[in-house]
Amino acid sequence: MSTQTPDTEATQSLTLVQAVRDGLATEMQRDEDVVVMGEDVGKNGGVFRATEGLYDEFGEERVIDTPLAESGIVGTAVGMAAMGMKPVAECQFSGFMYPGFDQIVSHMPRLRTRSRGRYTCPMVLRAPFGGGIRAPEHHSESKEAFYAHEAGLKVAIPSTPYDTKGMLTAAIRDPDPVVFLEPKLIYRAFRGDVPEEPYEVPLGEAAVRREGTDVSVFTYGAMTRPTLDAAEELADDGIDAEVVDLRSVSPLDRESIVESFQKTGRACVVHEAPKTGGLAGEITAILQEEALLYQEAPIQRVTGYDVPYPLYALEDYYMPNEARVAEGIRDAVEF
Amino acid sequence: MNPTHGAGRRPAILTKTLCRESGRFRYAKVGTVSTLERDPTEDMVRVLDEDGGVVGDVPDLDNDELVEMYRQMKLARHFDERAVSLNRQGRMGTYPPLSGQEGAQIGSAMAMADDDWMIPSYREHAAALVRGQGLTETLRYWMGDERGDSPDEGTNVFTVAVPIASQIPHATGMAWAEKLQSDGDHGAFLCYFGDGATSEGDFHEGLNFAGVFDTPNVFFCNNNQWAISVPRERQTASDTLAQKAQAYGFEGVQVDGMDPLAVYSVTREALQKARDPEEEQPRPTMIEAVQYRFGAHTTADDPSVYRTDEEEERWRAKDPIPRLESYLQSQGVLDDDRIEAIQASVEDEVADAIDEAEATADPDPQSMFDHVYAEQTPELREQAERFAQLREKHGDDAFQIE
Numbered sequence: 119m120s121t122q123t124p125d126t127e128a129t130q131s132l133t134l135v136q137a138v139r140d141g142l143a144t145e146m147q148r149d150e151d152v153v154v155m156g157e158d159v160g161k162n163g164g165v166f167r168a169t170e171g172l173y174d175e176f177g178e179e180r181v182i183d184t185p186l187a188e189s190g191i192v193g194t195a196v197g198m199a200a201m202g203m204k205p206v207a208e209c210q211f212s213g214f215m216y217p218g219f220d221q222i223v224s225h226m227p228r229l230r231t232r233s234r235g236r237y238t239c240p241m242v243l244r245a246p247f248g249g250g251i252r253a254p255e256h257h258s259e260s261k262e263a264f265y266a267h268e269a270g271l272k273v274a275i276p277s278t279p280y281d282t283k284g285m286l287t288a289a290i291r292d293p294d295p296v297v298f299l300e301p302k303l304i305y306r307a308f309r310g311d312v313p314e315e316p317y318e319v320p321l322g323e324a325a326v327r328r329e330g331t332d333v334s335v336f337t338y339g340a341m342t343r344p345t346l347d348a349a350e351e352l353a354d355d356g357i358d359a360e361v362v363d364l365r366s367v368s369p370l371d372r373e374s375i376v377e378s379f380q381k382t383g384r385a386c387v388v389h390e391a392p393k394t395g396g397l398a399g400e401i402t403a404i405l406q407e408e409a410l411l412y413q414e415a416p417i418q419r420v421t422g423y424d425v426p427y428p429l430y431a432l433e434d435y436y437m438p439n440e441a442r443v444a445e446g447i448r449d450a451v452e453f
Numbered sequence: 454m455n456p457t458h459g460a461g462r463r464p465a466i467l468t469k470t471l472c473r474e475s476g477r478f479r480y481a482k483v484g485t486v487s488t489l490e491r492d493p494t495e496d497m498v499r500v501l502d503e504d505g506g507v508v509g510d511v512p513d514l515d516n517d518e519l520v521e522m523y524r525q526m527k528l529a530r531h532f533d534e535r536a537v538s539l540n541r542q543g544r545m546g547t548y549p550p551l552s553g554q555e556g557a558q559i560g561s562a563m564a565m566a567d568d569d570w571m572i573p574s575y576r577e578h579a580a581a582l583v584r585g586q587g588l589t590e591t592l593r594y595w596m597g598d599e600r601g602d603s604p605d606e607g608t609n610v611f612t613v614a615v616p617i618a619s620q621i622p623h624a625t626g627m628a629w630a631e632k633l634q635s636d637g638d639h640g641a642f643l644c645y646f647g648d649g650a651t652s653e654g655d656f657h658e659g660l661n662f663a664g665v666f667d668t669p670n671v672f673f674c675n676n677n678q679w680a681i682s683v684p685r686e687r688q689t690a691s692d693t694l695a696q697k698a699q700a701y702g703f704e705g706v707q708v709d710g711m712d713p714l715a716v717y718s719v720t721r722e723a724l725q726k727a728r729d730p731e732e733e734q735p736r737p738t739m740i741e742a743v744q745y746r747f748g749a750h751t752t753a754d755d756p757s758v759y760r761t762d763e764e765e766e767r768w769r770a771k772d773p774i775p776r777l778e779s780y781l782q783s784q785g786v787l788d789d790d791r792i793e794a795i796q797a798s799v800e801d802e803v804a805d806a807i808d809e810a811e812a813t814a815d816p817d818p819q820s821m822f823d824h825v826y827a828e829q830t831p832e833l834r835e836q837a838e839r840f841a842q843l844r845e846k847h848g849d850d851a852f853q854i855e
Contacts (some may be wrong), residue, residue: 153633179633185665190622190658197626200611203634205626217654224616225623231824233612234603238827270825293827322830369830 132312135305137279138168138244141286142206144316146176149204152290155182156191156208156244165210166246166305188218192243196225199241204290212247212299213256219264226295227270239295242286246302247275248340248390249422249437252430259427260339260391265297266368266400272296273368274321277342279310281365284319292321301340324371326378330360333450334378336401337388338364341438345388348443357451367397375401376408383414384453386446390437393421415453420446497707497743500714503771505779512718516786520795522563522713523781526555526774528799529579532588533748535803536578536595540752544811548595549576550748553711556773557675557742559583560716561643568640569724570609570631572624574617576675577645584608588806589813598816609640617680618650621659621672628668628727641727643671643720649680651697652688663737664701669727671720672698672739675710677746678768682759698739710742711773714780745771818844818852 163170249258562583594601614620624644698705
């Protein structure tokens with residue numbers, strides 16, 4: 119769970135989406151092979167302002183407004199990456215990644231293995247994901263499990279401004295393709311100190327957000343906040359929950375997951391993605407495989423329901439919240 | 454759709470201008486300008502007729518190059534026949550034959566310069582051969598060995614792409630990267646695909662990006678008339694596939710794909726334009742090479758279900774190999790002895806490649822865990838270790854699918 123500390127201590131107070139922008143800018147300054155491409159990323163600065171100002175700073179050849187075509191965006195980025203560039207492609211919402219799905223699963227992760235290392239695909243595919251922002255249909259889903267299921271991809275989901283810049287930097291420098299999913303519910307929810315210099319937060323390493331001894335709660339992305347809130351609420355009742363922010367859902371930090379569970383013997387997994395086939399099942403299986411004899415209670419899953427994501431009049435009821443997370447933790451503790 | 458249409462007369466040479474009022478391209482005959490500037494709905498570009506008679510401008514190739522073109526086509530044909538036979542004998546897996554398409558593949562690949570790149574689909578074994586990809590590697594690939602799809606540096610051959618049309622955006626992205634990274638001195642990127650691919654979204658998106666970003670691409674459509682069992686007419690209501698290029702803002706040209714000299718000429722010109730266009734000339738070109746696959750889509754397919762003997766015979770009359778052979782004989786470049794010697798040499802070459810491919814040990818089973826990521830993840834390392842233990846305990850015979 120180490121992080122590389124930056125060279126200087128100059129920091130700025132940024133929101134998560136500003137940290138995306140800052141991470142892109144510092145890597146583009148460092149490496150001219152890094153280009154940003156997608157719909158509305160140029161002059162408009164991105165519909166969430168994630169690329170604001172980059173067009174003016176780096177020009178139209180490095181901050182590229184593309185035609186409205188996700189397979190074209192991902193597919194041309196694959197070709198650019200194969201030729202040694204470092205494209206950071208954006209899909210405007212994760213719900214619109216599916217037209218590019220064939221490229222994401224058939225080519226991004228397979229170029230290296232198919233060619234036995236002759237060709238590689240060092241690209242990043244960014245997309246805002248998750249619910250809770252009162253958006254229209256197809257703008258709120260959490261489908262990280264699709265991408266975590268695909269060998270050859272890495273899948274990163276930050277939950278703080280600091281991690282966002284550090285993990286995005288690590289993703290851009292990674293020799294393999296990374297799907298970088300940004301929890302848009304917390305794009306502007308809070309600020310955090312972010313070093314001005316570039317730094318890496320390694321992919322595949324979880325972070326313990328709250329230490330505790332009674333139960334391990336595994337989560338990531340926008341669910342980290344209600345999970346921490348629930349943990350604080352339960353502390354008043356004498357339940358001491360440990361909250362582990364996975365940060366990467368592929369590769370998973372199995373060591374940290376198992377280590378926490380060996381300490382507590384109880385677990386609850388929280389994500390907004392639907393229950394069936396979600397990452398919570400995978401984490402439960404890891405605990406069964408690696409730490410069965412430590413287990414003292416059934417592992418609880420607090421997730422989105424197995425229904426299509428509802429329009430926003432009902433999304434408050436779909437998304438796990440502090441109350442549901444607290445119930446899940448209690449179920450794990452009071453079994 | 455008949456490549457002999459227009460036989461006996463030189464193709465009309467047209468130039469196009471954009472009419473500001475109508476927004477449409479207009480074509481005007483200007484004499485002997487670029488073949489690429491012809492209206493693709495006009496007669497396709499041809500150099501040789503079905504009998505090897507000259508009906509167009511013969512490209513500037515010396516005798517050695519012409520003989521080499523012929524030899525490569527003979528090699529590809531013999532390789533193809535042997536590959537199908539290996540499959541029939543159970544010595545190789547499913548294989549996509551190319552017989553009938555040698556003129557398009559070899560004519561276009563020979564037009565490429567060393568710095569150019571080739572982005573194949575999965576049937577371009579002959580084009581890859583011209584670029585320096587060994588027959589042994591091609592055989593190994595179709596024997597199920599990924600090492601056969603790891604082209605040597607310098608061949609500038611990209612990996613095989615099986616999902617139809619999915620390689621087209623890659624070709625655009627590769628050309629785009631080259632354009633962005635170079636100082637103007639760069640190669641061109643030729644992408645092969647079939648007639649069926651033109652119905653896919655990736656065809657549209659790849660060509661559209663190429664037009665918008667003016668990338669140095671040549672989109673080479675091997676229109677072999679059939680996407681497995683679905684005929685060309687079922688893919689599009691357009692008169693030609695080449696005319697689709699106009700929608701993307703660049704030129705499309707239809708060429709007799711069973712005429713290697715015509716393919717060579719058109720491709721060479723398109724590649725040159727991609728590398729070094731004239732002012733305001735778009736770099737990309739789409740070439741529709743009209744041809745026919747004599748065999749099945751793959752060895753798992755039976756074309757007699759969906760097409761007739763008469764149709765096959767009609768196209769066999771256009772076979773690119775006898776056409777070039779007749780032409781070279783008429784020019785005094787080839788005689789019967791030389792033809793016989795070439796046939797013997799290609800048979801030896803293919804036999805050697807088969808021997809070598811079959812003598813190559815299958816990849817180490819543990820190697821499937823390599824090259825998933827640059828650095829193996831702990832989870833994969835564990836899976837690989839467990840797999841090794843199981844192999845040790847049970848022996849590899851226990852792992853054969855029954």
